[in-house]
């Protein structure tokens with residue numbers, strides 16, 4: 069870590085979630101700790117062992133301090149997690165095995181401790197027992213902290229974040245984002261990631277301003293340094309001067325005034341200037357309050373991502389636990405539709421990156437979503453039954469992610485039918501005519517959308533994935549984020565093709581990727597033929613406000629121009645022109661995918 073920088077420095081990243089915030093930095097480093105390996109002469113082995121003992125003491129001291137702070141600011145339940153961490157440090161076997169390893173191998177202490185701890189982690193990970201699984205995660209956390217102390221790194225856990233801080237991380241995974249406390253984090257800045265990485269999607273749903281792709285920032289910031297984050301423009305200012313803070317204070321007030329204007333109209337019907345009625349739905353993670361669900365101005369939930377329920381806890385929630393969440397949302401939305409997507413774990417949504425006991429080389433193209441569910445029918449059916457049971461309390465529909473063939477869709481439907489029979493056999497209520505949706509987010513599904521339409525009741529286009537797979541551009545790799553072009557002519561043609569397939573087969577098509585909440589793209593999506601758009605609750609008021617001032621006739625004209633365009637640049641110019649000329653919005657007034 070560098071020495072304290074007191075002069076103002078500005079960094080440019082990717083604007084990921086809107087808003088401006090200011091506060092002290094809390095640094096969280098997610099990557100592996102670099103552990104050196106070297107031989108130690110026999111006469112210095114005792115010194116290594118005493119370093120180990122000091123490391124243990126320092127780590128115990130840190131954990132006690134965190135425990136006390138978490139207890140005071142959050143509560144005893146959360147604080148008791150750290151008791152389990154202390155127990156790991158008191159484990160005689162772990163300590164004695166490490167000392168034995170040093171004596172037998174003559175390698176340095178951090179290397180020996182890591183070797184022994186990993187041996188424990190690997191052995192425990194094989195055991196299929198919920199209690200042991202929790203212990204594995206404790207050992208992992210404590211090992212990391214201990215190793216950081218031994219090599220002289222400062223290490224912090226996300227759970228220590230209890231003040232109103234700016235979270236500065238090298239990277240953030242969705243399970244970490246899912247456990248963030250919105251009261252404690254006022255903004256997020258990461259070195260890696262993109263607008264469509266799931267951690268960012270979660271941040272947006274929690275309404276936390278975020279900037280990603282700020283390379284090298286962690287090295288330049290110290291704990292407690294003042295940071296200003298502009299999630300509209302993708303700007304991060306380290307040690308902002310008084311003038312900068314004043315300037316941003318004004319920008320913030322102006323933006324807040326605009327948002328208040330949008331917000332005031334959110335419950336008005338969405339009817340365009342030429343009298344076309346349009347529908348906007350919500351993307352939710354299952355943790356949103358009833359107030360958000362009831363008062364967002366949406367016509368329903370277009371996408372309930374269920375992964376967060378599975379990522380928040382060490383173990384998968386059972387049927388009853390899932391039913392509780394799905395039922396709450398179904399009831400809160402009253403008679404409006406609630407689309408519950410079945411589990412889409414995998415890709416970047418992988419707890420501890422080890423869902424399947426091994427690391428995948430290409431997780432986005434790996435054992436993900438429906439592929440995982442069809443091979444784990446017990447997990448899948450438990451979820452399907454919970455969804456079916458929730459359908460007795462509202463207008464619930466089920467949606468399958470990552471479908472790439474008719475066989476997968478047919479197999480998923482067959483399991484749904486089995487679940488219906490099981491519930492009917494027990495006399496448990498559900499909607500027998502529950503509507504079944506197919507996500508179109510893999511190019512093969514787009515190409516056979518006319519065939520898929522025969523096996524489902526609606527389509528939902530996941531543009532986040534469709535763009536990455538169609539263009540072969542990893543959606544979370546900021547190194548190639550300039551190639552992640554939703555405005556590529558291939559994407560436009562694919563979208564138009566899917567909307568057509570839906571129309572010809574008489575099923576509605578909605579769009580639920582991040583493009584749907586983007587003021588630049590939303591008019592185009594309706595112009596191309598979308599029946600409805602599903603987006604985060606924080607993007608909804610602005611979008612509704614703008615669409616109420618648009619004419620569908622103009623959106624259709626825009627679609628015709630876009631479909632005739634040869635390049636992403638040309639398409640971008642059309643989209644920007646439309647936003648500015650037809651909707652009266654300047655590009656700096658919103659963040660775009």
Ligand code: PEP
Nearest residue numbers: 509530531532533580581
């Ligand atoms: C998508 O791919 O666009 C989508 C909505 O699903 P997710 O972002 O969860 O992969």
Ligand code: MG
Nearest residue numbers: 509530532533
């Ligand atoms: Mg997807």
